Amino acid sequence: MAAKPDVADVIARFDSLLQRIESLLPPAPPPVDWKSQAFRWRRSPGLVARGWLDPVHHVHKMRLADLQGINAQIAKVEQNTRQFVAGKPANNVLLTGARGTGKSSIIKALLNKYAKDGLRLIEVDKSDLVDLPAIVDAIDKRPERFMLFCDDLSFEEAEPGYKALKVALDGSISTTSDNLLIYATSNRRHLMPEYMEENLATKYIGEEIHPGETVEEKISLSERFGLWVSFYPFDQDEYLAIAAHWMRHFGCGEREIEAAREEVLQWALLRGSRSGRIAFQFARDWAGRHVGGSGKPAKSRK
Numbered sequence: 001m002a003a004k005p006d007v008a009d010v011i012a013r014f015d016s017l018l019q020r021i022e023s024l025l026p027p028a029p030p031p032v033d034w035k036s037q038a039f040r041w042r043r044s045p046g047l048v049a050r051g052w053l054d055p056v057h058h059v060h061k062m063r064l065a066d067l068q069g070i071n072a073q074i075a076k077v078e079q080n081t082r083q084f085v086a087g088k089p090a091n092n093v094l095l096t097g098a099r100g101t102g103k104s105s106i107i108k109a110l111l112n113k114y115a116k117d118g119l120r121l122i123e124v125d126k127s128d129l130v131d132l133p134a135i136v137d138a139i140d141k142r143p144e145r146f147m148l149f150c151d152d153l154s155f156e157e158a159e160p161g162y163k164a165l166k167v168a169l170d171g172s173i174s175t176t177s178d179n180l181l182i183y184a185t186s187n188r189r190h191l192m193p194e195y196m197e198e199n200l201a202t203k204y205i206g207e208e209i210h211p212g213e214t215v216e217e218k219i220s221l222s223e224r225f226g227l228w229v230s231f232y233p234f235d236q237d238e239y240l241a242i243a244a245h246w247m248r249h250f251g252c253g254e255r256e257i258e259a260a261r262e263e264v265l266q267w268a269l270l271r272g273s274r275s276g277r278i279a280f281q282f283a284r285d286w287a288g289r290h291v292g293g294s295g296k297p298a299k300s301r302k
Helices: 009-024 071-085 101-115 128-140 160-167 196-201 215-225 237-249 254-259 261-273 276-290
Strands: 036-044 050-053 093-099 118-124 147-149 180-186 201-206 209-212 227-231
Touching: 009 071, 036 093, 036 128, 050 128, 071 101, 071 118, 071 147, 071 227, 093 101, 093 254, 101 118, 101 147, 118 261, 128 160, 128 180, 160 180, 196 254, 215 227, 237 254, 254 261, 261 276
Parallel strands: 036 118, 093 180, 093 227, 118 147, 147 180
Antiparallel strands: 036 050, 201 209
16 A cells, blocks of 8 residues: 655645746736836746836937928827827827838827826837736826837737737737837838738739739738828938038038038948938037037037
8 A cells, every 4th residue: 555645745846846936937017106107018938928017218309300301290199199299099000111201209299298198108029028918907097108119110020019910900809008109110011921822812903903812911000000101211402401400410510511522422322212211310420520529418619
């Protein structure tokens, strides 16, 4: 007859097993500091991942007035954001187009302007979009208004974040909370790559074009954003005006700005782009070499 197991031994083994399991689990996320204006969604590594809102301690203080050459785009996005902050109906926003033209800067500047009115930002990597339901639960019942910001958004085939975003935008029996909108930027309007072979399924019925199912699937994600805002490359005059604005910001006078004209153009030529980002980088470099290099605004010299 087999001996009965000792109860104390069973309990000890069970406790040891629990300790081993707990060692594999990530620590509990820290409490959310709701005083912060911006957050990043973080995920712990491991077999059982946990996500939490990590406060951003040094928020970028971009101003809408510093964004040159995109007044029409700013007006559209700001109007939508004002509606959202006021608790009125507003749309999810997709900002698409040329790189370095101010798409993500608009989001930062809107946060800077409307944070005092309760606007907050949550930055999420596209790989973490599968956590959208958890993010919605985390901010549920909060009085603040949250922009969920995903920068440089695009998907390859079968990425899990694609389906999660599609469902969150419009397509599930559950929805995002009233205090959250999705603001995304992308260098392309259609957020998934398209291939020539997919166009072979396109049908022409009379004068109407009927895209194939694969193409329709890829276009459908972009269509779920209620507001599309497009950005275009700057021409030479716009690029020079933006560079001049940032040179004044860094303390350069008008004669210095005029004298630097050829250098501004050469800077863009070497980088193959005339964008607001390139203009800002030039102004910071030039001011660092000629004005003092503190990287901070100074009083302009005539």
